[in-house]
Amino acid sequence: QKEVEQDPGPLSVPEGAIVSLNCTYSNSAFQYFMWYRQYSRKGPELLMYTYSSGNKEDGRFTAQVDKSSKYISLFIRDSQPSDSATYLCAMSVKTSYDKVIFGPGTSLSVIP
Amino acid sequence: GAGVSQSPRYKVAKRGQDVALRCDPISGHVSLFWYQQALGQGPEFLTYFQNEAQLDKSGLPSDRFFAERPEGSVSTLKIQRTQQEDSAVYLCASRPSGGMAHEQFFGPGTRLTVL
Numbered sequence: 001q002k003e004v005e006q007d008p009g010p011l012s013v014p015e016g017a018i019v020s021l022n023c024t025y026s027n028s029a030f031q032y033f034m035w036y037r038q039y040s041r042k043g044p045e046l047l048m049y050t051y052s053s054g055n056k057e058d059g060r061f062t063a064q065v066d067k068s069s070k071y072i073s074l075f076i077r078d079s080q081p082s083d084s085a086t087y088l089c090a091m092s093v094k095t096s097y098d099k100v101i102f103g104p105g106t107s108l109s110v111i112p
Numbered sequence: 113g114a115g116v117s118q119s120p121r122y123k124v125a126k127r128g129q130d131v132a133l134r135c136d137p138i139s140g141h142v143s144l145f146w147y148q149q150a151l152g153q154g155p156e157f158l159t160y161f162q163n164e165a166q167l168d169k170s171g172l173p174s175d176r177f178f179a180e181r182p183e184g185s186v187s188t189l190k191i192q193r194t195q196q197e198d199s200a201v202y203l204c205a206s207r208p209s210g211g212m213a214h215e216q217f218f219g220p221g222t223r224l225t226v227l
Binding site: 042043103 | 116143145147152153154155156157160162167168203205212213214216218219220221223
């Protein structure tokens, strides 16, 4: 079993839909939780991060962390075709250099 | 340039050839990471440098993989005697001194195809 699990999709939604992306993890020591977006043939770019449990909102994006269930989510409201990409959850333990472990990613297509 | 750059962007190698992949981190960034991203998978950690010191190489898949950062800036990932299973995108990321987990910036990657 991998440390971080994520439904690979692909996920296809109509423009304007609310998208829910989720990850589960096994290591209870994870403290930083991140979501990256990766367009085809590009490197990952950070979307949001949270430290420990709770919610965080940034524009159309909301990240949720439930440490008791070892479950994190990313919600995208009013999805746009430009949101079509692969979304990677990532997490790390607080160490001297905060090694990051990534999920396998979910491929999202937003259809106009 | 302001971001992390990698070269070449694409590399095709015949099985058994040696390859060298280059990463130019953001100027002044102390930390440098290499990741391997197989098709349809997330990036997997290979190795970590703090300045010129390689502090963690636990993710390197075999002794055919070697990374260096001799002057604490540019880094090279070398793969000897390439195998088909080495085909992947190799990503480099850098982070400033004192930066936290989310403060790493990725390059565009080098797509390696081993025939």
